[in-house]
Structures are given as structure tokens and as C-alpha cells.
Amino acid sequence: AQSVTQPDIHITVSEGASLELRCNYSYGATPYLFWYVQSPGQGLQLLLKYFSGDTLVQGIKGFEAEFKRSQSSFNLRKPSVHWSDAAEYFCAVQETSGSRLTFGEGTQLTVNP
């Protein structure tokens, strides 16, 4: 069964600092990969996705993620964090032959002024 690990439960950064959120997955082949963001009391918003091709994918709000097959990782990055980026971030995988999303436990991001 596929699984997703987000090793960092909570990360705090200063506004303007760079950000990297880690995501590792366990799956026999290369799955489809996603990052979602959830603000308090809201649903999940898709930041970016990886299906195939270029391993560096660009998303909305200035986010990018890099797929590394050798490390089974799909880390999310942003060069300069804004206060409005404070939220919970979820990494998710989808089997290439299936439909369900399997989510990590999430990383809570706090941004200090």
C-alpha cells in the first residue's frame, strides 16, 4: 500500500525567508504527486501537481516542487515566504492506476513578522 510521510509537523519561518517542506512517499512505481494547502476552516486548494516530464514543477502563489525518484521525495519550496502563506500543507499521492488520494499528515506553517 502506498504511504506518504511529511516528517515536519510544524515549521516556523520569518517572513521573507525561504521555505522547504519535505514529502516522502512509498509506492512501487512513480505515482502522481500533489501539494495542497489548507487555511483554517477551509477546504484544500491545489498548489501544484506532478505527472511526468520535467521534475521541477511550478505552482500557484510562487511555490515550486521537485520530484526526486532516487529519494522518493517531492519537496515543496518557496524562495520568499509571505505572512499569508501561514497554513497547513499536505502532500498527496495517487496511484497511476487508481483514483484515491493518499495524504501525508500535514505540515503546519507559521510565519513570523
Place this chain on the structure above:
Amino acid sequence: NAGVMQNPRHLVRRRGQEARLRCSPMKGHSHVYWYRQLPEEGLKFMVYLQKENIIDESGMPKERFSAEFPKEGPSILRIQQVVRGDSAAYFCASSPAGQGPQHFGDGTRLSIL
């Protein structure tokens, strides 16, 4: 351009009552998914439906829970004889195809007294 609509946003029930959660997918989307988010946890897949068909219900508890997506109208997640452990946020997602990104609603927060 309406997104995934869920109602109610908040639902309070007493133990033993029934809870009905509704989800209208995005226009043009015929694939619906339900996920549950327990406090301090990530989202867990429950069920995947297309119009009038349950495709994958492997994440549904064996008793008290059921889901439908009729030919006309929204998808319904039904929980009979609710217990305290059913308190959670229930999210619906939709997609135009059985794979690829899923678009989420804002969820229904279910509280059991």
C-alpha cells in the same frame, strides 16, 4: 464558476441521530470522492463514486456509513446512529476524470454531542 459545494458547513447531532452531508461537484465533473479529517490528522479516503455507481468504498467503515450519487442531485454521505468518534471534518472532492487533480469543497464540520 462555482466550485465544489458542500452543505451544511457545520452540523451538530446527538448520539444516535443520523447525519446527512451533501456535496455538489464542480460543473462538468462526474467523479466524486469523500474524505474524513479527524482532529490533528490528515485526510483519509472514504469512498469514490460516479453517477449512480459506487466505484471504490474500501475506506468506508463497515457499519453505519453509506454514500450515494444519484442521477439527479448532489452526492450524499449518510451516517446513521452517530457516535462521538464520528466528530470530524468531512470533505468532498470532484474531478472530471478518474485520475488527476481533485478539487475540494470547504467541508462539513460534524460535531456529536
